[in-house]
Amino acid sequence: MFKTNRTHYEKRSQVFKALAHPARLFMVEELASGERCVCELTAMLGLDTSTVSKHLSVLKNAGVVSDEKRGLMVYYSIKMTCVLGFFSCVQKSLDEDVRQQFSTLSA
Amino acid sequence: MFKTNRTHYEKRSQVFKALAHPARLFMVEELASGERCVCELTAMLGLDTSTVSKHLSVLKNAGVVSDEKRGLMVYYSIKMTCVLGFFSCVQKSLDEDVRQQFSTLSA
DNA sequence: GCACTATTTGGCAATATAGCCAAATAGCCA
DNA sequence: TGGCTATTTGGCTATATTGCCAAATAGTGC
Known part of the structure; x- marks a missing residue:
């Protein structure tokens, strides 16, 4: 299931590893505006x-x-342009969590 | 620029950190089919x-x-459903890289 | 209560990552 | 060539992550 194509998942996780740091996240967002x-x-x-x-x-x-x-x-610029779509997804989910915590507190 | 809202980027990077491991990536994909x-x-x-x-x-x-x-x-199930869209993006980019390397080699 | 199963938590060793400094590399210009 | 600037690479320490085992927790049924 997993062990047989572990390398497949390792390659994919490399992309997420790359984005899994505040400084790198900042840079990718900055590069979204241009090189x-x-x-x-x-x-x-x-x-x-x-x-x-x-x-x-x-x-x-x-x-x-x-x-x-x-x-x-x-000069660095974005190559995997579709990752920019990730950020709105993540942000939306984080916002929802905050909203939910708030409504739980005030209930 | 970055230092002032570093915590903002740290929160966002938490999501990518969570996905930045082959086993966790596998689980998220598996959970896409149900709990x-x-x-x-x-x-x-x-x-x-x-x-x-x-x-x-x-x-x-x-x-x-x-x-x-x-x-x-x-039972675990997916909460941040939009992350599933990430995978096709990443896969598509990885495929393109492979194709490009191939054409560079054969050129 | 006891025995059993599923899951979580604590702790430890091995490995990976992040940041700095110092040194190496590469391109420009005189 | 030499001096200057931008970037990369090597090396080091501090910190974080991973995976296992053992122990704790929680739910079921007798």
Whole structure:
């Protein structure tokens, strides 16, 4: 059932692993507005350049983003565009949970 | 930019963290067909019952699934139904990558 | 109550991830 | 070439996750 095509599930989970970090989530949402160089993302995140670079390589290896070098800078942009649809789904569910907790409290 | 609403991104990333494991991914897909008890999922996964139980609690805490106790058994079912749409997106992207690698090789 | 089954929880060792610093690499310009 | 900037890579420590076993909890039926 599971063990026979475990690698199949491992490949798929790589994408979710890539999105499973606040900094990487932020970057993907930022890239939704257009390509950004590493330096721009670094400034926005307030993390070390090397840390940001490693986060981006995680997203790249998962196939979520792609990169292009132009001069000194490396520009990243979204490749797996459909992941943007995830965020509204997740947000909606989180909002519903909050609403439900509130109505439980006030009941 | 990021540091000011870091907790916001942390909450969202919880959902992706929950999906970022092959066993949990398998369970969510299985639950798409209907509710399952822990024992059924344990049999399919070939993991220790305690391990499966912990995986399920991760999914529950993230709001992805919900549980209901009936007699001795605890039945889990999908709560965040929209996550099912993720899988086709991810699969489609992975397929495209494979196709692209193939065409690069044969070119 | 006792015995039995299903599930959860605590604890531990092995492994993976995140962040920083330092060093390496790559491209620009003089 | 050398100096400068942007990015990546290696290495390290701190922290988080995974999976097992053992023990605790909860529900059933005698």
